[in-house]
Amino acid sequence: MIVAANFKTNHTRASTANYIEALELFLDAYPNSCDVRVYPPATALLRADLSAHVKVGAQNFYPAISGAYTGEIGAEQLNEFEIKSVLIGHSERRVTLKESQELVAQKYAFAKENGWEIVYCIGEPKAVRERGLGAVMEYLWFQFEGIDTNYEKLSIAYEPIWAIGTGVSAGVKDIAEVLSALKSELAQTPLLYGGSVSVDNLSSIVSLDSCGGVLVGSAGLDAANFCKLIQIAQNAQKR
Numbered sequence: 001m002i003v004a005a006n007f008k009t010n011h012t013r014a015s016t017a018n019y020i021e022a023l024e025l026f027l028d029a030y031p032n033s034c035d036v037r038v039y040p041p042a043t044a045l046l047r048a049d050l051s052a053h054v055k056v057g058a059q060n061f062y063p064a065i066s067g068a069y070t071g072e073i074g075a076e077q078l079n080e081f082e083i084k085s086v087l088i089g090h091s092e093r094r095v096t097l098k099e100s101q102e103l104v105a106q107k108y109a110f111a112k113e114n115g116w117e118i119v120y121c122i123g124e125p126k127a128v129r130e131r132g133l134g135a136v137m138e139y140l141w142f143q144f145e146g147i148d149t150n151y152e153k154l155s156i157a158y159e160p161i162w163a164i165g166t167g168v169s170a171g172v173k174d175i176a177e178v179l180s181a182l183k184s185e186l187a188q189t190p191l192l193y194g195g196s197v198s199v200d201n202l203s204s205i206v207s208l209d210s211c212g213g214v215l216v217g218s219a220g221l222d223a224a225n226f227c228k229l230i231q232i233a234q235n236a237q238k239r
C-alpha cells in the first residue's frame with residue numbers, strides 16, 4: 001500500500017525537514033507495511049538515502065541530465081539528493097503549466113531510462129465526468145499516449161481534476177469503476193487514488209480491491225495528520 005504526500009508549492013526547506021523528522025519518529029515507533037513517500041518542492045528536497053522509512057521524491061524535473069533549461073532541474077540535480085521517485089503528469093502541470101502529452105511522455109521515457117520509480121498521474125475534468133464512465137475512460141486512455149505501461153517501477157494515480165483541492169472526493173463507486181477499468185488493462189500496476197483524500201474517506205477508498213494506495217495533497221501537509229492517514233491505511237489493509 002502506497003501512502004504518498006504531494007506538498008505541491010507548500011512547505012519550506014526547514015518545515016520539510018521538521019516534517020520528515022516527525023514522520024521518521026512516528027514510523028520508528030509504528031512498524032507497518034506502507035510504502036510512505038513525500039514529494040516536497042524542489043527547494044526542499046532532502047537526501048532521499050538518509051531517511052530510514054520515508055521515500056523522498058521529486059514533483060517535477062526536466063527530461064535532461066543538465067543544460068540550458070532556465071528554471072528547471074534535471075537528473076544531475078536530482079541525483080545529488082539520491083532521488084529515485086518522481087511524479088509525472090499531474091493535472092496541475094498538464095493544465096496550469098500547459099504540459100503537453102508529448103512532454104509528459106518525454107519525461108516518462110527519461111525517468112524510465114534513469115530507472116526512477118514513477119507515479120504517473122491521470123485524471124479527467126468535470127465536464128468529461130458528467131458524460132459518464134465511457135467518456136472518462138476514453139479521456140484517461142489518451143493520457144497513456146507514448147507511455148510504456150509495462151515499466152516495472154510504475155504506479156498510476158487516478159486523480160479526477162474536479163476532486164483535487166475541492167474537499168469533494170470522487171464517490172467510492174466512481175473510484176471503484178475507474179480503477180477496475182484501468183486494472184483490466186494494467187493488471188500488474190499499483191493503482192492509487194488522489195483527490196480530497198482525508199481521514200474520513202481514506203479507509204473506504206483503500207479498501208477497494210483495485211486500490212493500491214493514495215496520493216494525498218492538503219490532508220498530507222500536516223505531519224500528524226499524515227501519520228493518521230498511514231495508520232488508517234495500515235488498518236484497512238489488515239482487514
Ligand code: 13P
Pocket residue numbers: 006090159163164165166167194195196197215216217218219
Ligand atoms: P488534494 O488531496 O488536496 O485534493 O490534492 C490531491 C493531489 O493533487 C495529490 O497529487
